[in-house]
Amino acid sequence: MENDRKTLITGGHVVDPGRWNGMADVLIEGRTIVAVKPNLRTTIHASTLSRTINATGLIVCPGFVDVHVHFREPGFEYKETIATGSAAAVAGGFTSVCCMPNTQPVNDSRSVTEFILAQAAAARKARVFPIGAITRGSHGQALAEIGELYDAGCVAISDDGLPVMNSQVMRRAMEYASAFHLPIVDHCEECHLSHGGSMNEGVVSTQLGIPGIPNAAEEIMVARNIALAELTGARLHVPHVSTSGSVRMIREAKSREVPVTAEACPHHFSLTEEAVRSFHTHAKMNPPLRTDEDVQAVKEGLRDHTIDVVATDHAPHAPQEKQLEFDAAPFGIIGLETALPLTLNLVEEGMLTLEQAIAKLTSAPAHAFRLPHGTLAPGTEADVTLFDPAATWVVDPAQFHSLSRNTPFNGWTMKGLVVTTLVGGQEVYHATPARRDL
Amino acid sequence: MSFQRKDLLGLGSLTSEEIAFILKAAEPFKEISGREIKKVPALRGKTVVNLFFEPSTRTRTSFELAAKRLSADVVNMSPSSSSVAKGETLLDTARNIESMKADMIVIRHSSAGAAEILARQVRLSVINAGDGWHEHPTQALLDLMTIQENKGHVRDLRVAIVGDIAHSRVARSNMHALTKMGAKVRVAGPPTMMPPYLHRFGVEVYYHLDEALADVDVIIVLRLQLERQGSSLFPSIREYARLYGLTAARVKRAARDVLIMHPGPVNRGIEIAHDVADSEAAVILDQVSNGVAVRMGLMYLLAQRRES
Secondary structure, eight states: OGGGOEEEEEEEEEEETTTEEEEEEEEEETTEEEEEETTHHHHSOGGGOSEEEEOTTOEEEEOEEEEEEOOOTTTOTTTOOHHHHHHHHHHTTEEEEEEOSOSSSOSOSHHHHHHHHHHHHHHTSSEEEEEEOSBGGGOSSSBOOHHHHHHHTOOEEEOTTSOOOOHHHHHHHHHHHHTTTOOEEOOOOOHHHHTTOOEESSHHHHHHTOOEEOHHHHHHHHHHHHHHHHHHOOOEEEOSOOOHHHHHHHHHHHHTTOSEEEEEOHHHHHOOGGGGGGGOGGGOOSSOOOOHHHHHHHHHHHHTTSSOEEOOOBOOOOHHHHTSOTTTSOSOOOOTTTHHHHHHHHHHTTSSOHHHHHHHHTHHHHHHTTOSOSOOOTTSBOOEEEEEEEEEEEOOGGGOSSSOOOOTTTTOEEEEEEEEEEETTEEEEEOOHHHHHO | OOOOOSOBOOSTTSOHHHHHHHHHHHHHHHHHTTSSSOOOOTTTTOEEEEEESSOOSHHHHHHHHHHHHTTOEEEEEOOSSOHHHHSSOHHHHHHHHHHTTOSEEEEEESSTTHHHHHHHHOSSEEEEEEETTTBOHHHHHHHHHHHHHHHSOOTTOEEEEESOOTTOHHHHHHHHHHHHTTOEEEEESOGGGOOTTGGGGTOEEESOHHHHHTTOSEEEEOOOOGGGTTTTSSSOHHHHHHHHOBOHHHHTTSOTTOEEEOOSOOOBTTTBOHHHHTSTTBOHHHHHHHHHHHHHHHHHHHHHHHHO
């Protein structure tokens, strides 16, 4: 019976990157997209529809895909669980998320992968795609059982915040993973160079006396990983690009058709190192907030497709952890519930068209991680996000669905509000009227 | 002009007028320490807590004497390590102190920003007695007082700060203080000990000590933190002493009436030669005396503000 349920999303502006950009109706049957066409409403008998969603004034697009989140389960459930994380995801318009393996235990085995998938299925919110570890325990030495991780459902491999410093291990990981076409995600940081650092090395770190992390710490590893991707032919994905030098090297690598994709996080194109003044730990993340020149380079990289993807690096931490002294507080901020408006700012600034901005959140990440989502193509799962591009709201962390509150955007006025999120044709999020009225 | 702040967290955020005002307010307190009975009732009934997360003998003693000579009650707390290791956050510690109705916290901490983070969360006054590599404002104030006392003014003096600038809160506070008061400041040391963008402080950077010392009126020698050996900041103590140690021969490059200062404790024979440390030009012990006066003046100002 459920398979026959028909839902029509009508009256909205559909942006399905590369496929459709204009007024259209979206017909969903059961879990699947059936058609995206103008005026479908006139050709369908209302009596055959079980539901009509009025999308007047709204953008209708594929559900967003975030290839970089931390859901902390198993091990750190006080920061976030898969249930709260995926609730935050759908509230931010994300229907698919890829969760990093830096849990406790590390996701370097089938059992952890299967546990994550089971928790995600029970939560019934976003689709959760685990990322497996590159090395056992993410210690950077022996390869994890990458073939089994792939079988169990991992869509990429990464040692997350622990870069694989040994280039021979990285080379072998890339070679091995290429048998499964798995993207390799390496947090690019030369750890000797960044050792002890808590923020960007520059004017502000000199003034504040905070140990710095130079751009070179990222760029050395971007360069190495590009060289290894070229050597092995593996699919390299560079997460959270933060420096102008990284953008330049990725651009150059792409021009030679090295198989590399790259992502930028909203905070890296919305904030600079200036946010660290007065020692606010919500401005502490890794890679750190950089200079205005770097921010401009990241935006330019997004504009010219050097950077394919916007990802959040959603990294929940508890208040008592973020209330520590600056150097003692952990790196990271949450991002799922603020990513859309921050990305839309790039449209407002003229850096991206609306379709390009949506592509960075949908088709591009799905393509980079070979996920069959991020599109409204007929026959695909009906993951759909409806948002009001004109609605403004003020960030109040207390309203977040995430278990954590660590955002530097508290009190910011945002433009662009997620109204409804569907996963597999089912409504998993609808903005409360109170929120919409803000 | 007055000093209306709740806290003293650093000199970077103070105006030159505020700095001058604190120095002026501290002036009369110098005399008190010379009396037979070294006590005035200015802070009678007030409680000052010295919260020292880093080991320190002289700074803590200086603050303690300052508070006691103002008739305050003083409590010394030295939690052995940072809040992470001891399981209580810095904020919880501070709130506990506040609940005991203390009036002032003097905090030393290994993390940059610790004093500022604390000051935001409590109503009582916070004095930064050194936070990581960030600031050590009372040290720079006592240095200013010592220079002023010996030279009559600070404006237009050529001052060289020698040593590990990158890892020194004394250097940062002094760069702020001296440039704000109109001195011409040079910093000298190996490039590994120079943080980037130092010119934003309005100082000139020298890598060769002999060049840096030419005609300077004041030399502030920083303590070499010996534990940094092996961190590839410098090859050896021997080479550091040879290239950046202040010797009598080098002092000759400076102005004839040069003033030599050091925040202590001194590594004799490393950053400063034994005979230089004991020479006429060295005012290292004057600095220590002035430290008590500056801290008395500062506590007096902060307490006064709280009463008004």
